Amino acid sequence: MSAKAAWPKAVLFDLDGTLVDSLPDIHAALNETLTSLGEPPFPLEAVGHMVGAGVQVLIARAYEALDKPLDPATRDKIAERYLAIYAARSTELTTLNAGASDAVRLLADRGIAVGVVTNKPGAETDAILAHFGLADRMAIVVGGDAGPRKKPEPDLLVFACRQLGIEPHEALFVGDSENDVDAAKAAGMPVVAMRGGYTAKGADALGADLVLDRLDAVLDHLDDLRPAGH
Known part of the structure; x- marks a missing residue:
C-alpha cells in the first residue's frame, strides 16, 4: 500500500x-467617513456585524442601518473615501x-x-x-x-x-x-x-x-x- x-x-x-x-480600525475609519458626511457614528459592536463582505457591502450596510437609500455610484464614492481614511490608519488599533x-x-x-x-x-x-x-x-x-x-x-x-x-x-x-x-x-x-x-x-x-x-x-x-x- x-x-x-x-x-x-x-x-x-x-x-x-x-x-x-482589525475591527477597532475599521470602526474608527467608518465613523470618520460617516461624520465627515454629516452622518452619526456607530458603536463598535454594530460595525462588527457589517464587516466581512468587502468595502462596498460595509458602506451599504451602514447606510441601510441609517435607513437611508444609497445608489451604487454614491456608495462607491463613499467607499473610496473610507479606503483613503482606513489606509492611513489600518494598523493603529489592530x-x-x-x-x-x-x-x-x-x-x-x-x-x-x-x-x-x-x-x-x-x-x-x-x-x-x-x-x-x-x-x-x-x-x-x-x-x-x-x-x-x-x-x-x-x-x-x-x-x-x-x-x-x-x-x-x-x-x-x-x-x-x-x-x-x-x-x-x-x-x-x-x-x-x-x-x-x-x-x-x-x-x-x-x-x-x-x-x-x-x-x-x-x-x-x-x-x-x-x-x-x-
Whole structure:
C-alpha cells in the first residue's frame, strides 16, 4: 500500500476576525467617513456585524442601518473615501489574534504553504501583514480586488489554489464567518471556524469541520481534517 500524500499542502487564512482583530480600525475609519458626511457614528459592536463582505457591502450596510437609500455610484464614492481614511490608519488599533504568529511560523516551518484569502483589498491586506511581520511567510495573498468573485463565492479560494498549483481539497481554509465557511465548502475545501470573529451567528453554528479558540491549535488537528479518500 502506498503512503498517503502529505496533507495539507497549504493552509489559507481569512484576515479580518481570523488572523487579526482589525475591527477597532475599521470602526474608527467608518465613523470618520460617516461624520465627515454629516452622518452619526456607530458603536463598535454594530460595525462588527457589517464587516466581512468587502468595502462596498460595509458602506451599504451602514447606510441601510441609517435607513437611508444609497445608489451604487454614491456608495462607491463613499467607499473610496473610507479606503483613503482606513489606509492611513489600518494598523493603529489592530492586533494579532491569539496564536496567529505561531500558527503561521510553525506551518511554514513544516513546509506547508501559508496564505491569506480575504475580501479586504490587497493593498490594505499587504500593509497589515507587513506590519505584523507575517508577509515574508506568505506563499500567496489574495485580496478582494484580485478579480474573482468575493466570498461567500468560492472563486477567491479556487484562484489561490490554482496559483499555488494545487487542488482545493489539498488545502485547508481557516476563517471566522459564514462567508468563509460557505466559500470553503463550495470550493470543496475543509474549513475551520474561529470563535470570537465577526459574525452575527456564532462560530459553532456555521457548519465548519472544526471550531477552535486559538489559531495555533490548528496544527494539532490537521490529520483529523484530511478529506476522506485523500
